[in-house]
């Protein structure tokens with residue numbers, strides 16, 4: 001199943017995406033959610049927080065597994081993805097902090113950390129619903145355009161375009177870490193369901209390439225065309241070419 005859900009604008013798209021997550025948690029209160037960072041899902045998280053405050057969604061049984069983390073940043077660093085998740089979701093809902101997983105960007109042995117992360121996902125029984133943003137170059141998680149698709153969690157060198165795109169969150173470009181740990185394409189494809197959120201006209205071209213172009217590791221998200229259950233949620237601008 002591949003379905004496209006169109007929102008009028010960012011708020012509308014965020015509400016639709018939050019509904020997909022809410023349905024998952026309601027139907028399966030002890031589910032494993034794969035979560036993402038970036039600006040695209042912030043509105044989705046805000047909507048989930050509002051519904052939680054209104055007593056409409058209960059995260060007490062949920063486990064979360066995040067896609068990626070910058071190498072070298074501690075979870076207390078305000079640029080880390082652990083910090084992002086605490087700030088934009090975990091601190092505001094009743095998820096058990098012990099059940100929230102983000103790769104450890106400060107691990108001494110990053111290879112071991114990647115193996116540990118894969119084993120942890122396996123022990124949890126896999127991911128039921130994976131939320132994704134889409135990079136301008138088609139990356140998902142931090143799986144950058146490459147010659148092949150990476151299977152498990154691994155360390156990557158970020159491309160110049162990603163460093164540039166993410167520099168908006170830092171004081172200066174030189175502060176953006178150049179490496180990250182990320183789940184692989186294999187981890188993502190193994191999720192039961194995929195929910196991908198896109199907004200803004202800057203994403204229109206890559207959305208078309210990823211979902212209607214050839215499947216190639218040069219556009220990592222294009223592999224999602226082979227997944228059996230994908231929901232693409234976007235605003236009018238991001239979906240304007242499809």
Ligand SMILES: O=P(O)(O)OC[C@H]1O[C@](O)(CO)[C@@H](O)[C@@H]1O
Nearest residue numbers: 037038039040132133134135162
């Ligand atoms: O949602 P944004 O900010 O456009 O980012 C898209 C993607 O790029 C990243 O921020 C990494 O560069 C991902 O976390 C995200 O999925």
